[in-house]
Amino acid sequence: MARVKICGINNPASIDAAVENGADWIGFNFFPPSPRYITASRARELAARHNDGPLRVGLFVDPTDAMIADVLAEVHLDILQLYGARSELARLRSRFGLPIWQPVGLAKAADLPLAMDGADALLLEAKPPPDATRPGGNAVRFDWTLTQAWHAPGPWLLAGGLDPDNVADAIRLSGANAVDVSSGVERAKGVKDPAMIRTFILNAREALTAATPGPSRLPP
Numbered sequence: 001m002a003r004v005k006i007c008g009i010n011n012p013a014s015i016d017a018a019v020e021n022g023a024d025w026i027g028f029n030f031f032p033p034s035p036r037y038i039t040a041s042r043a044r045e046l047a048a049r050h051n052d053g054p055l056r057v058g059l060f061v062d063p064t065d066a067m068i069a070d071v072l073a074e075v076h077l078d079i080l081q082l083y084g085a086r087s088e089l090a091r092l093r094s095r096f097g098l099p100i101w102q103p104v105g106l107a108k109a110a111d112l113p114l115a116m117d118g119a120d121a122l123l124l125e126a127k128p129p130p131d132a133t134r135p136g137g138n139a140v141r142f143d144w145t146l147t148q149a150w151h152a153p154g155p156w157l158l159a160g161g162l163d164p165d166n167v168a169d170a171i172r173l174s175g176a177n178a179v180d181v182s183s184g185v186e187r188a189k190g191v192k193d194p195a196m197i198r199t200f201i202l203n204a205r206e207a208l209t210a211a212t213p214g215p216s217r218l219p220p
Contacts, residue, residue: 035190089118125160
């Protein structure tokens with residue numbers, strides 16, 4: 001099954017484009033320094049446009065329990081995407097009763113994880129540049145061939161540096177079953193382009209449908 005996530009949703013046009021073009025997940029970024037930051041109340045307003053829409057992923061960076069609880073009190077989320085707090089994943093899953101995605105930064109094959117360490121899925125992206133002010137791929141791609149010989153310990157998504165023009169090659173080279181994009185479908189920093197969202201999803205769907213099934217697919 002081809003799976004696509006559009007992250008950094010922060011306005012009506014972007015959520016409408018993601019939903020209307022069949023995204024499987026939409027991501028809300030609750031990290032204030034990000035240009036894609038959104039408040040919980042604003043996320044609730046946007047989500048209400050499509051109550052039966054894609055699964056909702058909440059992105060947090062080194063969150064406290066209170067931070068997550070405050071967001072969940074405002075808006076329903078289906079998945080928590082957590083940067084940091086790797087030793088806390090099992091506890092946080094138990095505390096909030098939600099699946100957890102753990103981002104992993106890659107620069108070389110030795111960085112590929114050999115265990116899930118409490119995560120329900122891994123999100124593979126480039127390591128942040130040394131001068132980065134935010135975690136994540138920061139629109140930088142890693143060598144997509146690194147995953148070809150990797151025995152994934154569980155479900156994973158490919159992220160970081162993806163855009164409508166390269167997503168098909170990324171899927172072919174990496175063997176990914178699911179992809180995640182944010183800045184790669186923006187016309188300005190933090191501003192999604194509906195046409196780019198549509199093209200990204202179309203190109204990813206075609207490539208994922210044609211790809212050889214991998215061993216670690218994400219659950220529906």
